[in-house]
Amino acid sequence: MQKITKETYLKWYEDMLFWRKFEDKLAAVYIQQKVRGFLHLYNGQEAVLAGALHAMDLSKDKMITAYRNHVQPIGMGVDPKRVMAELYGKGTGTSQGLGGSMHIFSKEKGFYGGHGIVGGQIPLGAGMAFGDKYHETGAVTLCYMGDGAVRQGSLHETFNMAMNWKLPVVFICENNGYAMGTSVERTANHTDIWKLGLGYEMPCGPVDGMNPVKVAEAMHEAMERARRGDGPTFLEMKTYRYRGHSMSDAQHYRTKEEVEEYKKIDPITQVKDVILEKKYATEDDLAVIDKRVKDMVKECEKFAEESPWPEKNVMYDAVYEQEDYPFLQHKL
Numbered sequence: 578m579q580k581i582t583k584e585t586y587l588k589w590y591e592d593m594l595f596w597r598k599f600e601d602k603l604a605a606v607y608i609q610q611k612v613r614g615f616l617h618l619y620n621g622q623e624a625v626l627a628g629a630l631h632a633m634d635l636s637k638d639k640m641i642t643a644y645r646n647h648v649q650p651i652g653m654g655v656d657p658k659r660v661m662a663e664l665y666g667k668g669t670g671t672s673q674g675l676g677g678s679m680h681i682f683s684k685e686k687g688f689y690g691g692h693g694i695v696g697g698q699i700p701l702g703a704g705m706a707f708g709d710k711y712h713e714t715g716a717v718t719l720c721y722m723g724d725g726a727v728r729q730g731s732l733h734e735t736f737n738m739a740m741n742w743k744l745p746v747v748f749i750c751e752n753n754g755y756a757m758g759t760s761v762e763r764t765a766n767h768t769d770i771w772k773l774g775l776g777y778e779m780p781c782g783p784v785d786g787m788n789p790v791k792v793a794e795a796m797h798e799a800m801e802r803a804r805r806g807d808g809p810t811f812l813e814m815k816t817y818r819y820r821g822h823s824m825s826d827a828q829h830y831r832t833k834e835e836v837e838e839y840k841k842i843d844p845i846t847q848v849k850d851v852i853l854e855k856k857y858a859t860e861d862d863l864a865v866i867d868k869r870v871k872d873m874v875k876e877c878e879k880f881a882e883e884s885p886w887p888e889k890n891v892m893y894d895a896v897y898e899q900e901d902y903p904f905l906q907h908k909l
């Protein structure tokens with residue numbers, strides 16, 4: 578793994594802060610009804626992404642996740658202005674405004690969505706890894722899912738095939754404690770989600786998902802295993818989301834005190850503490866980064882606001898049409 582240096586910490590600080598503020602902005606414009614439909618935010622879970630990116634080879638590795646999917650593509654190199662425009666439904670968005678919040682996608686940057694069906698991305702992730710094994714690309718797929726998704730049957734079928742074929746994939750459960758309003762304790766007889774790998778003799782284990790160093794180390798080991806042909810790993814990242822499941826969540830299932838407890842181990846604060854303690858930067862240096870982040874978010878908002886709506890015909894170009902269909906012309 579690339580060494581974790583002063584530069585790594587400063588990058589983690591800036592990236593995670595940008596992701597956090599980008600999503601705070603989305604929450605604000607959602608209330609103004611500029612972003613519509615569902616909106617699931619990642620606030621609190623940033624270390625899981627930051628640590629994984631450090632271990633990845635971004636020239637070829639791939640990622641797939643569920644609907645909490647705005648900042649991952651940004652981390653993989655997609656222009657954040659285009660991600661925000663997608664959320665606004667604008668023609669300059671990553672899917673020309675046709676996908677929206679749950680469907681950010683960039684084949685070019687190796688980000689394969691963006692999936693609203695809980696657990697739907699698990700077999701797809703294994704399929705992507707199968708493709709890489711078959712074509713001998715040497716790439717590894719990171720397949721993310723929530724704690725709710727591990728209760729889907731598709732996880733078990735996929736684990737079996739992925740182990741049987743020793744696919745180059747890392748399955749990552751982001752255990753943020755809840756599936757909508759249902760706590761992990763209420764979903765199953767056991768709460769150590771990582772143990773689900775044991776039934777398939779898949780290497781597995783728990784990881785502190787609030788600390789990017791711990792995430793990077795665990796991800797590196799898993800990705801090395803996948804790259805040398807020894808197959809998948811299942812990691813349970815213990816993390817937390819500060820905001821509700823989506824924007825329409827009254828959060829009756831947890832207390833404010835619980836949220837505050839987790840904020841004490843906030844990933845951005847943890848990274849900032851190391852930076853100051855090791856004198857990688859001063860408070861003044863960090864203020865410069867904070868300002869840069871604020872300006873970048875503003876730039877994204879301006880771009881999305883000023884972008885045009887998609888042309889109407891794009892809507893019809895994106896649906897299946899049979900040439901000899903006799904009834905309706907699906908064109909404008």
Ligand SMILES: Cc1ncc(C[n+]2csc(CCOP(=O)(O)OP(=O)(O)O)c2C)c(N)n1
Pocket residue numbers: 643645693694695696722723724725726727753755756757822
């Ligand atoms: C197959 C399916 N069942 C139910 C839903 C409704 N639903 C949307 S999100 C969600 C909870 C998933 O929670 P989790 O996997 O823990 O992810 P998190 O939201 O915590 O990131 C449910 C049940 C769905 N989208 N798809």
Ligand SMILES: [Mg+2]
Pocket residue numbers: 723724725751752753754755756757
């Ligand atoms: Mg969850």
